[in-house]
Amino acid sequence: IWMKFFDFTSLLLLPFIEWTIPDARTVVYVLLAGFFFFLGGFPYAKAVQQEDVTRISVWWSLQPLWGVLLGFFFGQTLVANQGIALVLLVGATFLAALHANKKVVVVSKSVLLMIICTLCFALYAAFLHEAAQQISFLSAYVWTSLTQAVCGLVCFVLPKVRALHRAEAPRMNRRVFGLFWIVFLTANIGIFLNHWALSLQQASLVFAFEASQVLFTFLIVFVCYKINPALLRETFDRENVKFKIGAAILMVLGVLVLTLF
Numbered sequence: 001i002w003m004k005f006f007d008f009t010s011l012l013l014l015p016f017i018e019w020t021i022p023d024a025r026t027v028v029y030v031l032l033a034g035f036f037f038f039l040g041g042f043p044y045a046k047a048v049q050q051e052d053v054t055r056i057s058v059w060w061s062l063q064p065l066w067g068v069l070l071g072f073f074f075g076q077t078l079v080a081n082q083g084i085a086l087v088l089l090v091g092a093t094f095l096a097a098l099h100a101n102k103k104v105v106v107v108s109k110s111v112l113l114m115i116i117c118t119l120c121f122a123l124y125a126a127f128l129h130e131a132a133q134q135i136s137f138l139s140a141y142v143w144t145s146l147t148q149a150v151c152g153l154v155c156f157v158l159p160k161v162r163a164l165h166r167a168e169a170p171r172m173n174r175r176v177f178g179l180f181w182i183v184f185l186t187a188n189i190g191i192f193l194n195h196w197a198l199s200l201q202q203a204s205l206v207f208a209f210e211a212s213q214v215l216f217t218f219l220i221v222f223v224c225y226k227i228n229p230a231l232l233r234e235t236f237d238r239e240n241v242k243f244k245i246g247a248a249i250l251m252v253l254g255v256l257v258l259t260l261f
Helices: 001-016 024-050 053-060 064-076 080-097 108-131 137-157 161-170 174-200 203-210 213-227 236-261
Strands: 096-101 104-108
Touching: 001 024, 001 137, 001 174, 024 053, 024 108, 024 137, 053 108, 053 213, 053 236, 064 080, 064 108, 080 236, 108 137, 108 174, 137 161, 137 174, 213 236
Parallel strands: none
Antiparallel strands: 096 104
């Protein structure tokens, strides 16, 4: 919720967007896109809190799966390569969900959170793509960002949210505030480019290219682990690494099949 307050900075871009009034359907699409993006942040934050970030990066492979399925509602059809890719991506998700714990293999509880999260983001992308066919991607970016900021404010109607805010506010020191700005800036650069891409291509293809983030995540985690293992909470025993590498390979193959064939 605090992160979404930063989205009010998108007001600075208002002088640079056109002020034509879109049709009612486009307005609804923009509002729904912002709402589902906001909603998807909750299960994602919880998953990040309790699971290895390398596993979570593989679970993003569910986004192109949802993108293809949701495409049916917008008149798109499933072709052979998409079916093969979906099988590979589901396999990647399953492998990434497995934990080797004391010679017993268990399924991560966080995978359900990421199923909900990726569904929300897939809905956001589908609605945004449709809206961006009628208005510029910059306008779509501004209005979806403001929608998310307003959603954050609306949450304070709930007494539990206000109580939680009062309890957590003392932790907002300089270090935490600085981290918020770093996350906000890096995330919004990616979100801005994501809006641009979604205005040009259908959601399933954009999600397929987003899947490349798993490679960056593995690289960053590996470098951090070599510098100081305590920087990140990751499991690097042999069995769990096998699951992660196998999941990453299936994910990359699924993405290649989806985009190149």
